[in-house]
Amino acid sequence: MSAVPVARLALSAIVLALLGGCASSPSASTPAQVAAAALPAQWYAPAAHHGELADLSRWWAQFNDPLLDRLIADAQRVSPTVASAWLRIEQSRAARATADADRLPQIDASANVQRGVYDSRGVAASSANGSITASWELDLFGSNAAEREGAQARFEGAQALWHDARISVAAEVASQYTALRACEAATAQWQVDADSRAETARLTGLTRRAGFDAPVRESLARAAAAQTHAQLMAQRAQCESLVKALVALTAQPEPALREALAASLGVIAQPREIAVPALPGALLQQRTDLASAERDVLAAAAHLTEERIDRLPRxxxxxxxxxxxxxGGGFGGIGGAGIPSIDGSGSTWSIGPLSVSMPIFDGGLRAAKVEAARAGLTHAQMQYAAAVRRAVEDVEQALVSLQGTADRLADAEIAANGYAESLRATDARCRGGLGNGFDLEDARRASAQAQLAVIDLKRERVTAWISLYRALGGGWGATSPDAPGTDPVAAATPAAAAAGTAR
Incomplete structure (x- = not known):
């Protein structure tokens, strides 16, 4: 047998062995299998009652608070997190375009012109030529296709993260805004409490000077009034901090924001309830972080395919x-006398060479890359499973908070109504001469403290609804459109921010 057939047989055996190795490699779990293993069969926290399966992307409009809508829009426009997510989309879009280009022929053009004397007769000659060359890698084993699949998965993951950034900013602004409104309402009640304790201290001073009370009771009354006044100052400072936080989030001028906030001081908006999907599996189509983690698995699987194919011939x-x-010759009047001009032209073409390259020995480099890619895929699968479990936990925690606040709020409102009725009755007795100022102020403070409990629970309940909104994906869906064309990086410039505040 000649050397050439033997070489061909050896090369064929190597290719078949590599192909067989790739075919016999164990297939990794798909994202659907990973999610199925991490998802529970049902919710184990009490679901929200009377909720509606509404479009969560417009859920903020149900607060009936135009200022909140505007603050959310402004915060999303200037958020550096949203801008960074947008830049990741642009980077992944460029990477996808590169992967698309690798699957197409590469065509280049060249041209040159030359003139000179090339022989001892001193005859000048000119030459010009141009050519178009094409080169195309035949993607027989799917390496370029795998690269494109990975680039597409990373692009979709970047889009999901952009939506996630916008949802997170909206939830943060709404939480801060709710906390501020609750703080304003609580400040009003602490003012009532502080005024009441100051009145009690004044009455105690009168009774002490009349000889009906000991000096220690006046001292205690004044101490209680001072302590409550300190609490009132702390409450006001907390409200100031929340205003500063909204200014930082929205890039609004503080005087303009304060003027807008003054229109509805202390009003805590109550959103419409949200219905939770019957099965936890619906989260896979709603959560941006799960969509991004799923695309990470797909991209890692595509990368593993690329590294395996890199061991095959190209x-x-x-x-x-x-x-x-x-x-040449008489061209341009430069040349020896009597030397005729020589003209010539022609065309050339070629197909080939058809080149085949194949790694024979690389010291284990490509095998190590395959193992690294396999480890990357396993890591992406673990991260995806963890994200699924975390998503379920977020929903369960929000449901537990909603149930707890619902039960406590009902009792707190009963208590607040009772103390308010007691205050009205005590005030009526005092006006009729059957009560005294101490009983009236005690009833006033009890009513104020009961109202503070209601305010705190309302804030906690709205925060729980916002957490549930965030946990359910904030209106994002697997079929959500691409990010709009507005560039948030340009929108976040000082000039754009100033234009936004002029509205």
């Missing part, structure tokens, strides 16, 4: 077409 086809023109 085939590239080349070709060219060109034209040449030559002129």
């Amino acid at each position: 085939i590239r086809l080349n070709g060219s077409v060109g034209a040449t023109r030559y002129q």
